[in-house]
Amino acid sequence: MKFTAIAAAATLLAAPAFADGHATGDAAEGENVFKKCKSCHMIVDGDNEIQKGGKTGPNLYGILGRVPGSVEGFKYGKDIMKFTENGLMDDGWDEATFVAYVADPRAWLREALGDDKAKSKMTFKLKDEEDAKNLWAYLVSVGPAPES
Numbered sequence: 001m002k003f004t005a006i007a008a009a010a011t012l013l014a015a016p017a018f019a020d021g022h023a024t025g026d027a028a029e030g031e032n033v034f035k036k037c038k039s040c041h042m043i044v045d046g047d048n049e050i051q052k053g054g055k056t057g058p059n060l061y062g063i064l065g066r067v068p069g070s071v072e073g074f075k076y077g078k079d080i081m082k083f084t085e086n087g088l089m090d091d092g093w094d095e096a097t098f099v100a101y102v103a104d105p106r107a108w109l110r111e112a113l114g115d116d117k118a119k120s121k122m123t124f125k126l127k128d129e130e131d132a133k134n135l136w137a138y139l140v141s142v143g144p145a146p147e148s
């Protein structure tokens with residue numbers, strides 16, 4: 001009996017944040033991974049500080065579906081601004097683009113823009129794909145409900 005209850009709880013925890021395919025990782029694990037981002041990024045919804053953090057990088061609240069480089073008032077590098085300037089990737093960040101970006105922001109930017117001189121202001125790399133998926137699930141779980 002006890003075992004069944006624990007197994008059931010574990011299954012619930014392992015379930016994706018949203019069953020509709022926006023995230024496949026484990027949000028609870030991802031909250032831990034966010035510690036690696038905290039020195040530069042916060043997660044803030046208006047007055048609600050979900051995670052305190054640095055201001056070197058943009059607020060990561062509502063990252064799902066947000067066009068790269070589009071947080072008002074944040075001073076991005078000029079290359080990531082090309083997404084909003086040129087109407088690229090207007091579906092915004094999703095799990096696949098996020099995981100690829102955090103693994104190597106500069107390489108991702110170069111490939112996405114087809115510009116081998118593009119530069120990223122984010123120098124940190126999160127190579128572990130499972131960590132990145134869990135982190136994505138966490139970010140989606142604390143963000144606004146996705147539209148579809």
Ligand code: HEC
Pocket residue numbers: 033034036037038039040041056057058063067068069070071075076077078080098101102119120121122123124126135
């Ligand atoms: C040393 C500081 C630093 C760390 C650590 C860092 N970032 Fe960043 N991040 C930045 C900066 C600066 C930018 C803006 C990039 C640009 O302007 O080219 C950025 C941009 C981003 C973006 C694009 C956001 C947007 O608005 O388009 C995402 C997504 C992101 N970071 C995720 C992460 C995650 C997840 C972590 C932790 C695994 C992390 N970052 C760790 C500094 C950092």
